[in-house]
Amino acid sequence: MKCTCTTVREERTSATICHLYYSERSRAIVVGAGVLRPHCLLRPASDMATTMEVRRDGVAVITVSNPPVNALSLDVIASLQRDYGEALRRSDVKAIVLTGAKGRFSGGFDLNAFDKKPKNEKPGSLSIGFLTDIVEDAPKPSVAAIDGVALGGGLELAMVCHARVSTSSAQLGLPELQLGIIPGLGGTQRLPRLVGLPKALEMLLMSKPLKGVEAHKFGLVDAVVSADELISTACSWALEIVEDKCPWFRSLHRTDRLPALEETKKILNFARLQAQKQSASLQHPLVCIDVIEEGIISGPRAGLMKETLCGKMLEMSQISKSLRHVFFAQRATSKIPNISNLGLTPRRINKVAIVGGGLMGSGIATALISNNLLVILKEVNEQFLDAGISRVKANLRSLVKRGQMTKEDYEKKLSLLSGVLDYEQFREADVVIEAVIEDVSLKQKIFADLEKYCHSDCIFATNTSTIDLQLICQKTSCKDRIAGAHFFSPAHVMPLLEIIRTHWTSSQVACFLVDYGLDVYHIDHVITKFGMPMGPFRLADLVGFGVAVASRKQYLQSYPERCYKSMLIEIMLEENRTGESSRKGFYLYDDKRKASPDPEIKKYVEKSRSMASTAQYPKLPKLTDNDIVEIMLFPVVNEACRLLDEGVALKASDLDVASIMGRGFPSYRGGVMFWADSFGAKYIYDRLKAWSKYHGGIFEPCEYLSTRSRQGLSLAAMADGAMSRL
Numbered sequence: 052m053k054c055t056c057t058t059v060r061e062e063r064t065s066a067t068i069c070h071l072y073y074s075e076r077s078r079a080i081v082v083g084a085g086v087l088r089p090h091c092l093l094r095p096a097s098d099m100a101t102t103m104e105v106r107r108d109g110v111a112v113i114t115v116s117n118p119p120v121n122a123l124s125l126d127v128i129a130s131l132q133r134d135y136g137e138a139l140r141r142s143d144v145k146a147i148v149l150t151g152a153k154g155r156f157s158g159g160f161d162l163n164a165f166d167k168k169p170k171n172e173k174p175g176s177l178s179i180g181f182l183t184d185i186v187e188d189a190p191k192p193s194v195a196a197i198d199g200v201a202l203g204g205g206l207e208l209a210m211v212c213h214a215r216v217s218t219s220s221a222q223l224g225l226p227e228l229q230l231g232i233i234p235g236l237g238g239t240q241r242l243p244r245l246v247g248l249p250k251a252l253e254m255l256l257m258s259k260p261l262k263g264v265e266a267h268k269f270g271l272v273d274a275v276v277s278a279d280e281l282i283s284t285a286c287s288w289a290l291e292i293v294e295d296k297c298p299w300f301r302s303l304h305r306t307d308r309l310p311a312l313e314e315t316k317k318i319l320n321f322a323r324l325q326a327q328k329q330s331a332s333l334q335h336p337l338v339c340i341d342v343i344e345e346g347i348i349s350g351p352r353a354g355l356m357k358e359t360l361c362g363k364m365l366e367m368s369q370i371s372k373s374l375r376h377v378f379f380a381q382r383a384t385s386k387i388p389n390i391s392n393l394g395l396t397p398r399r400i401n402k403v404a405i406v407g408g409g410l411m412g413s414g415i416a417t418a419l420i421s422n423n424l425l426v427i428l429k430e431v432n433e434q435f436l437d438a439g440i441s442r443v444k445a446n447l448r449s450l451v452k453r454g455q456m457t458k459e460d461y462e463k464k465l466s467l468l469s470g471v472l473d474y475e476q477f478r479e480a481d482v483v484i485e486a487v488i489e490d491v492s493l494k495q496k497i498f499a500d501l502e503k504y505c506h507s508d509c510i511f512a513t514n515t516s517t518i519d520l521q522l523i524c525q526k527t528s529c530k531d532r533i534a535g536a537h538f539f540s541p542a543h544v545m546p547l548l549e550i551i552r553t554h555w556t557s558s559q560v561a562c563f564l565v566d567y568g569l570d571v572y573h574i575d576h577v578i579t580k581f582g583m584p585m586g587p588f589r590l591a592d593l594v595g596f597g598v599a600v601a602s603r604k605q606y607l608q609s610y611p612e613r614c615y616k617s618m619l620i621e622i623m624l625e626e627n628r629t630g631e632s633s634r635k636g637f638y639l640y641d642d643k644r645k646a647s648p649d650p651e652i653k654k655y656v657e658k659s660r661s662m663a664s665t666a667q668y669p670k671l672p673k674l675t676d677n678d679i680v681e682i683m684l685f686p687v688v689n690e691a692c693r694l695l696d697e698g699v700a701l702k703a704s705d706l707d708v709a710s711i712m713g714r715g716f717p718s719y720r721g722g723v724m725f726w727a728d729s730f731g732a733k734y735i736y737d738r739l740k741a742w743s744k745y746h747g748g749i750f751e752p753c754e755y756l757s758t759r760s761r762q763g764l765s766l767a768a769m770a771d772g773a774m775s776r777l
């Protein structure tokens with residue numbers, strides 16, 4: 052099973068400690084060690100090319116071979132051009148079948164190769180000069196034989212062919228927009244001509260691939276066969292085209308699936324609105340729509356040229372660089388020295404026990420049963436247990452409502468859950484996840500109990516966001532089996548992640564800003580405009596003030612010198628405002644959980660300000676929106692630097708992934724450290740230093756940041772001799 056987002060936080064006591072792996076594809080958790088990836092090793096150049104075999108029936112089978120996903124590297128493309136040249140020249144070749152080695156057609160253009168493209172390349176030489184003028188307009192037909200993935204440039208190659216045969220499980224799509232670019236090998240022109248404009252827009256704008264059967268239904272593939280029959284069917288199809296028994300379609304010249312001009316404009320304008328609604332700060336989806344429009348209005352060759360020119364510009368954009376960084380950073384999370392390179396096999400997990408059926412526990416239970424794991428949910432009394440199970444049911448219903456689960460599956464998944472009031476059934480558990488409130492002594496007692504009831508190699512995990520793991524382990528003798536696993540709320544929606552302390556830092560700075568006169572709702576607005584899914588106050592409502600206060604208490608105990616002691620949340624708690632669960636927090640919530648600002652907030656803010664005695668400090672200068680973002684997020688960068696410095700986090704890119712998947716940092720900014728490096732260590736250091744002069748330790752730059760600033764190094768560059776303590 053391939054996994055993503057894995058790291059174990061805090062004090063690890065043994066190299067044998069488990070890792071919790073979260074598989075993006077199946078959304079399941081696996082406990083064990085990493086996945087050995089032999090393809091990471093250097094391989095001979097011949098592996099990264101194409102091979103050609105001319106069969107007796109006159110079909111040349113060209114196979115792309117560049118493990119692991121047959122990406123189209125510059126070498127592969129050059130080799131493909133050579134093989135095509137030969138196949139078209141040879142008199143014994145009647146037709147061509149294009150396929151990928153080891154059951155994968157192609158995962159698209161090599162994402163490492165964007166910066167390596169020759170600078171003086173003539174615009175359109177690959178897309179128009181080779182693929183259109185030589186392959187598509189060739190006197191010999193080509194048929195694509197697709198298994199596994201045909202994504203991005205892979206599918207574009209297949210669409211240049213005159214027919215496509217695929218397996219039912221093959222995935223066909225153009226996910227380029229997810230990477231801040233648009234298809235560059237004719238995808239914007241050929242996809243609408245094959246599947247129709249609305250479906251093409253959906254596939255492009257949502258980066259949504261089709262499975263073989265659906266692709267057949269929409270006309271993207273011509274036949275679906277088993278993997279065993281793939282090459283033979285494609286060869287027969289190619290020969291039938293030669294013999295005029297099957298049509299010889301050139302995708303670029305088809306118009307039968309394109310709507311009339313007026314209808315086209317309507318569809319495209321609607322798509323523009325949708326794209327802006329989805330993310331107003333992203334331009335490349337709009338560029339993609341413009342390029343499609345150009346092809347329909349001015350003809351496909353004009354469309355191809357516009358695609359090439361716009362594509363080149365987008366490839367160089369900061370947004371695309373950030374998103375490509377995130378792609379590799381996500382994959383790098385599962386590469387953990389001394390774990391993932393040992394060749395160990397992840398342990399299979401069948402049954403998971405959860406202690407605590409509150410918001411987190413019930414969310415975790417939902418995530419697990421949704422992925423077919425048996426779950427035992429423990430609570431302290433019938434009333435709490437019923438409430439926990441009701442929450443799981445509500446979570447499942449919301450998945451059904453969003454179309455992520457069928458109604459039939461609802462009952463099936465629910466049957467995997469059993470509620471208990473004691474530890475008897477915990478003997479059968481492979482993993483136990485403790486998800487009670489942030490109370491050290493309670494957690495210590497639970498782990499001491501768990502040790503008595505569970506089998507000796509059961510893995511224990513604590514869902515804590517703030518408490519030192521060493522403390523939690525203190526009363527057990529099974530320290531080497533306890534891992535920290537901080538789920539983010541709602542746990543059945545958010546992927547599992549490593550803890551980042553920065554999570555609450557931003558809220559502290561937000562309270563600091565409020566005490567200094569800024570408006571709660573303006574801060575949330577600015578942070579949302581920056582690209583976060585919600586601002587710190589809306590988030591505090593969602594998580595609940597109880598958690599906020601408990602977390603803050605831990606921080607104050609552990610790091611008093613770098614905490615800001617605002618009383619704002621405590622003051623609100625005194626009046627029973629607890630956040631979204633009580634429908635009253637910083638916002639008011641209606642029946643549909645829609646948040647609206649509450650004018651009464653002023654009262655609490657004024658009280659907090661008077662208790663903070665902010666008057667004794669110099670006034671903050673008038674802050675622009677940019678200032679607010681920096682004053683909120685640079686302390687987060689500072690904390691992230693500490694995590695690297697202390698070896699708590701393995702590498703800067705892990706923090707990027709954590710910030711994106713755990714806190715919703717906008718992926719098009721590349722994650723917190725990648726974003727920080729766009730300013731440079733010196734700028735961040737200087738800003739923090741200036742604020743710390745008046746406002747103390749919460750802004751004091753850490754040693755790591757200070758050194759990098761002096762030495763002119765990036766924050767992500769690994770220092771010589773740097774070692775993680777994980």
Ligand SMILES: C/C=C/C(=O)SCCNC(=O)CCNC(=O)[C@H](O)C(C)(C)COP(=O)(O)OP(=O)(O)OC[C@H]1O[C@@H](n2cnc3c(N)ncnc32)[C@H](O)[C@@H]1OP(=O)(O)O
Nearest residue numbers: 053120122158159160161162202203204226234235236382
């Ligand atoms: C003009 C044309 C533009 C384009 O074509 S842009 C590219 C468009 N293509 C994509 O966006 C597809 C990107 N890749 C994926 O979505 C997934 O990958 C796959 C579905 C293809 C396979 O998924 P899974 O089986 O889970 O493997 P994995 O861990 O994601 O990848 C295995 C290794 O393959 C590398 N890799 C994947 N795709 C590419 C690529 N397009 N260019 C370069 N490398 C790629 C990864 O990084 C990783 O490598 P490591 O094992 O070292 O971590």
